[in-house]
Amino acid sequence: MRIGGIDIGSRYIKHVVLDGSQLAETYKVETGYDPLAQCQELIDATRPDALVATGYGRHLIANGGGIPTVTEIKAAARGARALFPTCRTIIDIGGQDTKVIHVNNEGSVMTFEMNDRCAAGTGKFLEMMARALGFEIDNFGASCENNGYQQAPVTINNLCAVFAESEVISLISKGIRREAIAVALHRSIASRVASLAKRVGVRQDVVFTGGCARNPSLKAMLGERLGQDLLVAPNPDILTAWGAALCAEQSPP
Amino acid sequence: MSNDYTDMWSSLGLNLQAHQGLLGVLSDAYENIYLSQQNRPEGMEYFDFVISEVHGQRIVEIVNKKIEGKPIIGTFCVYVPEELILAVDGVAVGLCAGADVGTDEAEKYLPRTTCALIKAFMGFKLAGLCPYVESCDLIVGETTCDGKKKAYEILNEVTGKVYVMELPSMKNAESKVLWKKEVHKFARKLSEITGIEITLERLKEASSIVNAKRKALQRLSALRSHDPAPISGLDALLINQVSFYDDPARFTSQVNGLCDELEERTKAGTGIAPKGTPRVLISGSPMAIPNWKLHAVVEGSGAVVVGEESCVGERNFSTLFDRNLSSVDETVDAIADRYMTINCACFTPNNERLGDIKNMIEKLHAHGLIHYTLQFCTPYMVEAYRVRQAINGGRFPFLGIETDYSMEDMGQLKTRIEAFIEMIKEGFRS
Ligand code: SF4
Ligand code: SF4
Numbered sequence: 001m002r003i004g005g006i007d008i009g010s011r012y013i014k015h016v017v018l019d020g021s022q023l024a025e026t027y028k029v030e031t032g033y034d035p036l037a038q039c040q041e042l043i044d045a046t047r048p049d050a051l052v053a054t055g056y057g058r059h060l061i062a063n064g065g066g067i068p069t070v071t072e073i074k075a076a077a078r079g080a081r082a083l084f085p086t087c088r089t090i091i092d093i094g095g096q097d098t099k100v101i102h103v104n105n106e107g108s109v110m111t112f113e114m115n116d117r118c119a120a121g122t123g124k125f126l127e128m129m130a131r132a133l134g135f136e137i138d139n140f141g142a143s144c145e146n147n148g149y150q151q152a153p154v155t156i157n158n159l160c161a162v163f164a165e166s167e168v169i170s171l172i173s174k175g176i177r178r179e180a181i182a183v184a185l186h187r188s189i190a191s192r193v194a195s196l197a198k199r200v201g202v203r204q205d206v207v208f209t210g211g212c213a214r215n216p217s218l219k220a221m222l223g224e225r226l227g228q229d230l231l232v233a234p235n236p237d238i239l240t241a242w243g244a245a246l247c248a249e250q251s252p253p
Numbered sequence: 254m255s256n257d258y259t260d261m262w263s264s265l266g267l268n269l270q271a272h273q274g275l276l277g278v279l280s281d282a283y284e285n286i287y288l289s290q291q292n293r294p295e296g297m298e299y300f301d302f303v304i305s306e307v308h309g310q311r312i313v314e315i316v317n318k319k320i321e322g323k324p325i326i327g328t329f330c331v332y333v334p335e336e337l338i339l340a341v342d343g344v345a346v347g348l349c350a351g352a353d354v355g356t357d358e359a360e361k362y363l364p365r366t367t368c369a370l371i372k373a374f375m376g377f378k379l380a381g382l383c384p385y386v387e388s389c390d391l392i393v394g395e396t397t398c399d400g401k402k403k404a405y406e407i408l409n410e411v412t413g414k415v416y417v418m419e420l421p422s423m424k425n426a427e428s429k430v431l432w433k434k435e436v437h438k439f440a441r442k443l444s445e446i447t448g449i450e451i452t453l454e455r456l457k458e459a460s461s462i463v464n465a466k467r468k469a470l471q472r473l474s475a476l477r478s479h480d481p482a483p484i485s486g487l488d489a490l491l492i493n494q495v496s497f498y499d500d501p502a503r504f505t506s507q508v509n510g511l512c513d514e515l516e517e518r519t520k521a522g523t524g525i526a527p528k529g530t531p532r533v534l535i536s537g538s539p540m541a542i543p544n545w546k547l548h549a550v551v552e553g554s555g556a557v558v559v560g561e562e563s564c565v566g567e568r569n570f571s572t573l574f575d576r577n578l579s580s581v582d583e584t585v586d587a588i589a590d591r592y593m594t595i596n597c598a599c600f601t602p603n604n605e606r607l608g609d610i611k612n613m614i615e616k617l618h619a620h621g622l623i624h625y626t627l628q629f630c631t632p633y634m635v636e637a638y639r640v641r642q643a644i645n646g647g648r649f650p651f652l653g654i655e656t657d658y659s660m661e662d663m664g665q666l667k668t669r670i671e672a673f674i675e676m677i678k679e680g681f682r683s
Contacts, residue, residue, distance in 0.1 A: 056664055056668065070675065071668050071671045071672040071675060072668065073668070073669075073672035073675070074672060074675045074676075074679075097665070097668075108676070108679045108680070109672065109675065109676045109679065110648075110676070111651075112669075112672060114665060114668070114669060
């Protein structure tokens with residue numbers, strides 16, 4: 001049986017198909033202005049026997065086509081546990097949400113926290129800042145390394161993306177190297193996410209997931225603040241979609 | 254709305270155009286949220302009617318009372334003794350507001366960082382949207398949270414009708430003395446504006462009306478302990494909201510009629526959702542009409558709300574006043590004592606509230622607690638920590654929500670609440 005999971009995020013739609021318990025296919029496309037059509041196209045191509053939707057757009061597809069849904073919280077937890085059976089804490093930084101999830105020994109969600117309603121401390125924030133500094137988002141994390149991780153000579157005080165952007169611009173105009181500003185921005189996100197995580201309580205092992213988990217600097221800084229190494233899946237973007245597929249396995253619609 | 258109330262509204266000084274807009278929004282929301290529910294009890298028909306006439310027929314009644322010379326007294330807190338208002342033949346109306354309208358007007362006077370409830374009641378007044386506040390002869394404030402205390406100063410500048418009761422912040426012997434004095438003073442104030450002397454006879458009659466209302470609401474609350482739940486949380490919330498507006502005797506008889514029906518349902522084992530549906534208790538800041546946001550999300554996500562530890566809810570009716578005393582003074586003292594049993598986060602310490610929540614969880618067989626605070630409502634926001642500790646020491650599922658009246662955060666709210674319900678369900682399995 002081929003089981004699909006689809007994670008409709010604010011920036012990207014992620015879709016996986018499991019063949020048995022093996023990951024058979026993975027897709028990542030931009031959400032765009034017509035997410036329903038994007039989903040349809042993906043599903044038409046993969047034709048899974050069962051499908052579970054998750055992510056902020058989950059109801060869109062569910063209402064349209066009678067597909068069961070789970071929240072991205074449960075799906076992320078399930079996905080993380082499948083790959084890292086010992087994990088107890090999941091930190092997920094997505095496009096517009098940051099979540100910290102605590103699961104018990106059996107993998108059931110015990111508590112979770114999410115960022116407030118604005119973009120502070122999310123992938124969107126990083127993306128906007130990368131753009132302001134003229135970096136490609138994929139290289140943004142690596143750009144910090146060029147600065148050698150030394151103490152950042154500057155700090156960013158605003159968590160609001162709009163104000164942070166003007167702060168960035170004023171630092172540029174003072175002639176600060178953009179790599180140093182990149183470090184400051186990463187630090188500001190890491191400390192914000194770390195305090196969210198501490199609110200939930202950090203239990204070993206910690207999995208870092210979501211698109212931002214690809215960012216090596218963020219991973220390092222966050223790990224440093226939490227006092228431990230973070231586990232990252234080889235393909236962290238699709239962990240939640242994978243978890244959704246696993247939810248289908250467990251409870252057929 | 255069947256009748257044309259335009260003349261009445263304009264003579265009350267409402268802003269007709271804006272008011273029409275408000276009624277439109279209200280009736281759309283009501284249709285979407287309320288009338289779309291499944292398996293509603295028939296007894297809700299009366300409350301549907303009350304809502305459809307909330308600015309119509311009920312205002313006609315109130316205006317008629319006014320013509321008869323009866324005082325209309327507006328309040329914002331369940332600490333203001335309703336018995337005394339009824340004892341001078343007055344009409345008590347709750348003025349707390351639960352909709353994001355008139356905010357622009359309100360923000361001319363208040364900081365943006367004021368809780369939505371305060372902004373809304375100021376906004377309703379300033380934008381000319383509330384026929385209740387316009388009908389009032391006296392608007393009674395109280396010294397509870399800082400936001401309300403300071404907003405009353407401005408409200409008085411605008412209306413010239415505000416009278417503030419001094420509510421202590423503690424519940425020790427000295428505070429209780431102060432509160433008793435305040436309740437006596439309020440009784441004198443009411444006598445002064447009406448020319449009616451509050452006699453023992455009048456007090457007894459008024460108390461029995463209020464008592465009967467509270468008993469009916471207690472009965473409703475107890476019926477919600479059944480599984481399957483015989484009534485939705487949304488409907489129960491609505492009834493509690495209506496209790497602040499409606500004629501008390503009529504309201505009581507309607508609630509009792511509804512409870513008879515609900516009793517039949519519990520005997521037959523029928524309800525609004527299947528047996529075993531996750532049951533959620535909500536606790537925290539009050540939800541003034543038409544604030545149905547949280548209940549709508551919870552019940553739209555496959556759970557049922559079984560109780561509200563809230564002033565629009567349990568705190569309003571959990572203690573009766575049924576003492577039979579032989580003098581007016583003693584009775585007013587005892588009424589003051591009755592109010593001191595309300596456990597509001599404006600008091601310190603407020604340990605009794607923690608006990609109340611635990612009792613409700615047990616009595617109502619709740620599977621999870623959602624702690625609800627309006628943004629910038631410091632008393633409840635801070636107390637959330639102690640609530641969580643008190644119940645979560647035992648690892649009881651807890652979700653803290655901080656929100657306002659806008660729909661901006663609906664997506665996130667839905668995700669958090671659905672995840673919470675998934676969590677409860679997973680708890681069932683293991
Ligand atoms: S929450 Fe406190 S201040 Fe507000 S109505 Fe209740 S008792 Fe009064
Ligand atoms: S909700 Fe909180 S801040 Fe708002 S009026 Fe009530 S006690 Fe005050």
